[in-house]
Amino acid sequence: MRARLISTVAAVALIFAAALLHARAGGGTVSGKTTYEGTPAKPKPIDMSKEPSCQKQHVTPVTTETVVTGPNNSLANVVVYISAGAPDDAAPGQAATFDQKGCQYIPHVLAFQVNQQLKVVNDDQTSHNIHPLAKINREWNKSQPPGTPPIIDKYDKPEFIPVKCNVHPWMHGTFAVLKNSHYSVSAQDGGFSLPNLPAGKYTVTAWHESYGEQTQEVTISGSETKTVNFVFKAKPY
């Protein structure tokens, strides 16, 4: 009886250790491309003449970033993340930096984790106000004149938060606050990759600020790489 108990405990411990080692060894990957079909709205040029210090930073006029596309119908700035199946992760030590440069947000879409430090920097010679329009988290609005220290904050609940500057109405961005570390923001070529996924069933969600949200189920076993593509319906307006 006792021997049986010990052996059961040992077996369970072994399975746990194996699972742990497996997770450490990298696990599987979900990767793919985000694309659009149809005709997306043409990016509109932004008139920065009211803010000469920003206007002179751009040789060619800057265009709106609500839809950013690349060759072969690729769609950039899509947040691809594991919305179900993965446990919540502790926040990483490094801060997520949101820069204001040339009266634009860099990056346009910033993804980071719940309770991860957010650092907002003003690299311009003009005052910005940072106004993240949170609904689930707390909404705040702070002025950041040139040369002042970064604004440090964090969010304690997952949410997609539109960010704007009320002084410069063309400035729009997004904070994507996510529960775990498995996320990726698609690049200009639409490419994304979610590595280090332990074996299991996952829901992969892709979010775009103009075209909404899509989900796909994916099962990862071992260290395989699964390809998941997301195609968004583009709207011409």
Place this chain on the structure above:
Amino acid sequence: MSAHKIAKSLLLATMVLLIIPTLSVAQQPESHMGKLTGHADSGKQLYYRFCWGCHGFRGDGSGENWLPTGSYPTMPYLNIQPRNFDAAVFKCRSTPTGTLPTDEDLYNSVGRGFVMTNMPSWLSLTSQQRADLVAFIKSFSRRFKSEKPGDPIHVPAETKLTVESIKHGQELFQKLECWKCHGPEGRGDGPSASTLTDSNDQPIRPYNFAVGSRFKCGVTNQDLYKIFMTGLDGTPMPSFADVIKPEDAWDLVHFLRTLQITNKTPELALWESTKEGAEQIASRKPYGTPTGSGVKQ
């Protein structure tokens, strides 16, 4: 078990059952302002008599005056959407941006009303009734159950009013780019004014200093100090608490007072007594220019 024992345990059970509801009543939301304690159950009666026509049945700011029934497309009777208590985002606070207001902040707002909106001053109600309303208003949002109000921003003693402080305040008005929205003369007609929207995407006008004497959140210099230090949450007006030192903040207050050309403040009188100030005031647009002129909405 004897009949006596059964009766005893029954009595005990009845007592327990009687105590439970009393306990839950004791946990009803309250508001506390100094010696005043407001009770939500009394506030509820008042709310559904005086407030819900604008603020709505559920306190979400969509009362009949905002969304009148029977008209399509809906044409609100009000030009500014009433506060949504469910979101618990409030303009007039003593607490930092992004935090809940204190009970006293809400109590003061109910009594003061909001200048240039349809929210009147409710001084017609007793102080106890206003306190009761605050307790009930808080029950609309879960935030008041899970979060505590922020620590009020410390307002240090006002610095001495001098010509130098007004001049320095004017520099700050330029440097912090207050004029981008409020306009060079504080008339609410700056270059960004026409683009402004509140957090519900409703158009909103920056404050016009040239009309009247009342601000959104009070009339005193302390109130004005608090407005730009806390920011008016839910509007484009940000908090400057991290970027203005307290002594500079008072200089800015002194300058802002000189923009109130229809309100004969000590600041305006002192500024007008100097050559530079008199010239500046004389060169301003004539009194009577429409509020926020040039603002298309």
